[in-house]
Amino acid sequence: MASKADAVRAEHVPSVAWKLPSDQDASGRTLGAEEVAALRAVVESGTLTSTKGSYVKGLEAAFAGLLGIPHAIACSSGTAAVHTAIAAINPEPGDEIVTTSITDMGALAPILYQGAIPVFADVDPNTGNVTANTIRDACSDRTRAMIATHLFGESCEMDAIVALGAEHDIPVIEDCAQAFLAMSQRRPVGTMGSFGCFSTQQGKHITSGEGGLVVTADADLARYARRYVNKAWDYDAPQTDHDFLALNYRMTELQGAVLGAQIEKLNGGVQQRIACARHLNERLAGVPGLLTPEPLAGDTHVYWRYALMVDPAEIPGGPTALAAELKLGGIASGPRYIQKPAFRCGVFANQRTFGESRFPFTLARPEAVDYDADRFPGTFQYLDRVLVLPWNERYTIDDVDRIADALVAAVSTLRKGQS
Numbered sequence: 001m002a003s004k005a006d007a008v009r010a011e012h013v014p015s016v017a018w019k020l021p022s023d024q025d026a027s028g029r030t031l032g033a034e035e036v037a038a039l040r041a042v043v044e045s046g047t048l049t050s051t052k053g054s055y056v057k058g059l060e061a062a063f064a065g066l067l068g069i070p071h072a073i074a075c076s077s078g079t080a081a082v083h084t085a086i087a088a089i090n091p092e093p094g095d096e097i098v099t100t101s102i103t104d105m106g107a108l109a110p111i112l113y114q115g116a117i118p119v120f121a122d123v124d125p126n127t128g129n130v131t132a133n134t135i136r137d138a139c140s141d142r143t144r145a146m147i148a149t150h151l152f153g154e155s156c157e158m159d160a161i162v163a164l165g166a167e168h169d170i171p172v173i174e175d176c177a178q179a180f181l182a183m184s185q186r187r188p189v190g191t192m193g194s195f196g197c198f199s200t201q202q203g204k205h206i207t208s209g210e211g212g213l214v215v216t217a218d219a220d221l222a223r224y225a226r227r228y229v230n231k232a233w234d235y236d237a238p239q240t241d242h243d244f245l246a247l248n249y250r251m252t253e254l255q256g257a258v259l260g261a262q263i264e265k266l267n268g269g270v271q272q273r274i275a276c277a278r279h280l281n282e283r284l285a286g287v288p289g290l291l292t293p294e295p296l297a298g299d300t301h302v303y304w305r306y307a308l309m310v311d312p313a314e315i316p317g318g319p320t321a322l323a324a325e326l327k328l329g330g331i332a333s334g335p336r337y338i339q340k341p342a343f344r345c346g347v348f349a350n351q352r353t354f355g356e357s358r359f360p361f362t363l364a365r366p367e368a369v370d371y372d373a374d375r376f377p378g379t380f381q382y383l384d385r386v387l388v389l390p391w392n393e394r395y396t397i398d399d400v401d402r403i404a405d406a407l408v409a410a411v412s413t414l415r416k417g418q419s
């Protein structure tokens with residue numbers, strides 16, 4: 001027998017299927033003639049390595065200029081960017097790096113590869129971001145660095161986090177993989193910590209399929225980072241040697257060529273993401289049980305994704321029911337974003353690392369690896385309530401109106417189904 005919810009639902013399911021632009025193919029990306037021309041020039045030049053070519057060097061200069069920071073170093077992925085930053089800070093085995101459990105594994109694995117212990121700070125239950133307070137609670141006398149991850153394009157409270165780092169003389173690494181051109185109190189993210197790390201993987205604000213960038217204002221850290229992505233071989237020095245343990249994390253000229261063209265389109269794409277998100281914020285204002293993603297005054301949110309908080313007390317079934325309802329209307333969304341906090345994954349829960357050694361967890365303080373849920377109330381509250389909508393620079397106001405209509409209808413269906 002059809003339920004009351006089914007009857008209400010039948011009224012709002014659109015009869016014609018429509019498809020939103022996707023960042024996994026051309027429909028949701030800005031790749032075009034400029035990228036093709038640059039790629040063609042690189043291939044015809046025959047120089048595909050950045051150690052001899054000029055495209056990656058040009059990209060580095062352009063990106064540094066865009067952020068207004070002296071040094072940018074291109075590398076092979078966002079994971080490589082985070083690894084390079086941590087390697088340059090050069091922790092002792094067993095030193096602790098405070099980070100967040102709501103992130104990409106590519107931001108965590110490099111810590112373990114450097115022999116350090118990721119220590120998870122809790123997050124703000126409304127933004128999913130770490131705060132100065134949650135970081136402070138996770139710090140110990142073994143803390144060697146703190147990572148501020150600007151989740152979904154919204155800046156962490158960098159004033160307070162930078163002050164905390166300065167107070168304890170602990171470097172801050174900004175993970176900006178999801179936050180190209182985001183601002184914290186009018187300063188670009190990536191320029192406030194010792195390092196900013198970016199990813200140009202397929203689904204980020206600009207893409208070369210895979211790729212990454214590290215930025216820093218510190219000349220010594222920059223030199224170390226540049227050598228780190230080059231097997232510790234200094235291409236700029238008259239005499240060089242493989243001075244320390246390091247990897248080949250170089251970006252190719254092919255990626256550099258694509259990104260050189262992409263970077264020209266970055267600001268336009270970010271502005272479009274913001275305009276569409278603001279429109280959705282306005283359309284959803286006043287819908288009971290929904291909290292829209294709005295930046296603090298002085299900050300710029302660049303909407304890598306559109307993350308909405310869903311209150312299950314107002315909307316029966318919460319984000320899971322809302323996602324199921326939206327799917328009927330042809331709109332994909334992700335309740336929870338990640339299914340579980342990172343510390344619930346095998347690598348942490350079972351300490352699977354190198355052979356049977358469990359290294360570097362064998363060096364950890366017990367509290368540093370205590371993943372009891374009671375210690376992470378903000379993390380669980382956030383994941384239980386967040387609904388993540390895909391977002392990209394090819395969305396139009398029309399697309400957003402359809403999303404808004406579907407959301408409003410879905411919320412109303414769920415609320416009526418309850419009564």
Ligand SMILES: *Cc1c(COP(=O)(O)O)cnc(C)c1O
Nearest residue numbers: 077078079104106107177199201
């Ligand atoms: C994507 C991402 C990374 C990893 O970047 P890759 O290029 O996929 O290695 C790291 N941190 C965050 C927050 C990310 O979103």
